Each structure stands twice: as C-alpha cells, then as structure tokens.
Amino acid sequence: xxxxxxxxxxxxxxxxxxxxxxxxxxxxxxxxxxxxxxxxxxxxxxxxxxxxxxxxxxxxxxxxxxxxxxxxxxxxxxxxxxxxxxxxxxxxxxxxxxxxxxxxxxxxxxxxxxxxxxxxxxxxxxxxxxxxxxxxxxxxxxxxxxxxxxxxxxxxxxxxxxxxxxxxxxxxxxxxxxxxxxxxxxxxxxxxxxxxxxxxxxxxxxxxxxxxxxxxxxxxxxxxxxxxxxxxxxxxxxxxxxxxxxxxxxxxxxxxxxxxxxxxxxxxxxxxxxxxxxxxxxxxxxxxxxxxxxxxxxxxxxxxxxxxxxxxxxxxxxxxxxxxxxxxxxxxxxxxxxxx
Numbered sequence: 530x531x532x533x534x535x536x537x538x539x540x541x542x543x544x545x546x547x548x549x550x551x552x553x554x555x556x557x558x559x560x561x562x563x564x565x566x567x568x569x570x571x572x573x574x575x576x577x578x579x580x581x582x583x584x585x586x587x588x589x590x591x592x593x594x595x596x597x598x599x600x601x602x603x604x605x606x607x608x609x610x611x612x613x614x615x616x617x618x619x620x621x622x623x624x625x626x627x628x629x630x631x632x633x634x635x636x637x638x639x640x641x642x643x644x645x646x647x648x649x650x651x652x653x654x655x656x657x658x659x660x661x662x663x664x665x666x667x668x669x670x671x672x673x674x675x676x677x678x679x680x681x682x683x684x685x686x687x688x689x690x691x692x693x694x695x696x697x698x699x700x701x702x703x704x705x706x707x708x709x710x711x712x713x714x715x716x717x718x719x720x721x722x723x724x725x726x727x728x729x730x731x732x733x734x735x736x737x738x739x740x741x742x743x744x745x746x747x748x749x750x751x752x753x754x755x756x757x758x759x760x761x762x763x764x765x766x767x768x769x770x771x772x773x774x775x776x777x778x779x780x781x782x783x784x785x786x787x788x789x790x791x792x793x794x795x796x797x798x799x800x801x802x803x804x805x806x807x808x809x810x811x812x813x814x815x816x817x818x819x820x821x822x823x824x825x826x827x828x829x830x831x832x833x834x835x836x837x838x839x840x841x842x843x844x845x846x847x848x849x850x851x852x853x854x855x856x857x858x859x860x861x862x863x864x865x866x867x868x869x
Contacts, residue, residue, distance in 0.1 A: 546735035546762060548772070549742045550728075555713045557747025557769065560704060564697045564753060566690075567627035567634040568773060570682050572755040574612040577685070582757050589689065589783040596684035604677035610657060611674075619649040625765060635678055639671045689783060693754040695809065695822045700752040700776045702812040723760065723774060733772065734759050741770055752776045795867040806833040810843050810854045811864045819854060 550558075576586055577593060597605055611619060621641040627634025643666035650656055650664040662670035686693070707716045717726035725732040736759055747769040753761075753776065760774035796804040802825060809822040820830035834854050837843040842860035846853050856864065 544735055544738045546733040546739045546741065546760070548731040548733065548748065548770075549740070550717075550731055550748065551743065551745060552729075553745045554743040554747050557745075558713050558716070559747065559749055559769075560701050561628065561749055561751035561771070563628075564693050565623070565627050565634075565751065565773075566631040566682065566686065567623050567638070567678070568751070568753060568761075569693060569755045570678065570686050571612055571618055571622050572753065572757070572761075573685055574608050574681070575614060575618075576755055576757060578609065578612075578614050585778060586757075592688075592783070593685045597681075600680050600684065603673070604680050607674065607677050608681055610653070610660060613654060617652065619653065620763075621645055621649055623763065625768070631679070631682060635675050638678070639675050641666075689754075691822065691824050692783065696754045696776045696778055697752050698809075698814060698818050698822055699812040702814065704750075705813075720774075733774075735762075743770065746770065748772060750774065754778060795863070802829075803833050803836065806830065807837055807842060807856070807860060808864065810834070810837065811856050811861070813853060813855045815851045815853055817851070 573593075576582070577590060611622065621638060624634055624637035624641075626637040643664075646666055647664045650660055653660075663674060704716060704719075707719050711719070714726065714728065717724070717731055720726065720731075723734050739762070741762065741764065746767075749769050749771045751771050751773045753773050756773050756775040758775070760772050763771040763773065795807070798804070799807060802823065805823045806819060809819050814822065816827060816831050816834060819834060820827045823830065825833075831852075834843065834845060834852075837860070838845055838854075841857055842863065843854050843856055846855070
C-alpha cells in the first residue's frame, strides 16, 4: 500500500476516485466476508507478469513461475491475453458469485451472455484472432477458459490460500475494532494513506479520475492479498459498489508465520499448532476462522482454543451460534514478546 507523508493528502498529484457517501450509505458500509477467489486469481495474474512490489511478491513469483511450467501453455497464454499488465480487466472474469467459492465463480464466468463477452473482449488491447471463439461464446472455448482458471488457481493461489485468508481475516478483525471504538466515520478516517475521508467524500488513489455516488446503496470494503497500489472498484447496477483494496503484508507472508525467530520460540513453548492458534486468536476470530487460519479441522481448533483458555491466554464469548476467541492481557503480552 502506498505511503505518504503525515498530513499530506493521500491523493496529492494522483488521479483519484471520489466516492460520495450519504448518511444513509454510512449505515450500510460493511466488509466482504472473506477473500474472493477469482479476484485474487485475476489480480495475481497481473502481478505475475510485472515486477511491481518486488520486496513483497518476488518470493511468491519465484514459487509460482516454477509451477506454471507444469500447466498446458495454451492455458497460460489464454490468461495472459485476458489479463493485460495495465488498464481495465474484463469484468466477466470476476462475477459477484465468486464470493460463494471458486466453482460458483467459474460457473458464473462460463454463463456470461455472448453480447457481454464480445463487448469486453473487443476492448482488450491487441486481442488476437484466436480469442474470437471465446467472444462468440463457443462451448469448447468457454470450457477451455474454465479449465485454465482452475489450473492456474490450483498452482498459484490454492497453496497460499490459508495465508490469504489469514491476512484478510486479520484486516477484518482490526477494522472491526476501529468501528467498535470510533464508528463508521472513524473507520473511514483510519483508512489512510491510501484513502482520505473528508465527509461526505472518500478519496481513493486510483489510476484514472472517477466519481461514484452511492445514492443509498452502501459500500462493501474488500481487503485483498494480491491487490497492489491502487484499490479496484466494482459497480453492479442495483448492488452496493465494492472497493477492493490491498492489505498490509510483507514477503514473509508467503512463507508462513512459523519462519520468524519469535514465532519459532513461541512454537517451542506451546507446540507449533497451538502457537499458530494463539497467533490467529491475537486478531480475534471465531472457531471456524481459527480452523481456516491454521489449517486444522473445526473440532481440533475448538480443542486448542479450550486449552489456551484454560491456560489463561485467551477468552471465549458466545454470540448466537458462534464463539469468538480473543487474547487475554497475558496472551497478548506473550504474543508481543515473541514478535507475533
């Protein structure tokens, strides 16, 4: 995420997106429930083609480029032509249904109306003639696109998905605390430096100048692991616009938290899985989120949460059908001492 000097407008000297937010919209600002598998897939394709954010993404690029050699090159060539290094992305590649999972998203992609395929593929710079069957919605071409998306996701995203979920879950938990302490306007004010809240307008770093009026539809904030530099907007008629923005992350996030020296010491003390559970609970989470963040089953996550609670390191609160785990002062002090 780009940084600016304290006190500077986050958009000084840049094009910007201006989101006009009414009082009615403020009550409808919410966060996406988790990372979107197709958005992460598409944005990672763009990152893989460039050198941006080398300190953060080069470890991931090095691992993925080796794995891409295992894929049919016609899949790689197709995706590279569909996702250009700059400019607009074909909107049909990132349907709203992808929030329900990769397969639901791919099914929606393959069901794109032919007129939309033609329009969005025609807008691609230098689109080759062999994309014409896809633009015409031919079944074989659509099946090839679905296979390419699945294969790429399998080698480039799936191995890192627990880390992606962990980054997004941690961002959601941190922002939730801000809402509890300062309300929605306090949340928007805290989104600096990539965004600047000057009521009633949210100014966002953006590659092109643009204005969006929410008009009572609200706004969905969607943190993303593979979004780089500028947030991305998605506007569907009649639905709340979505603002996809980059989470904070470093190169170590692709290797996993257990490689840091402090984390290893914590693992030696508690055991690797229980240490990972305490680290995950450091950002507050439900039992289901704890299982996803640590890669264990829900019963195993519940067992570790019980053990940590009995040791006085965490506390658990039931809210409806879910249990939310948070660190105690002792647990937080242990995490700080380990650098986790």
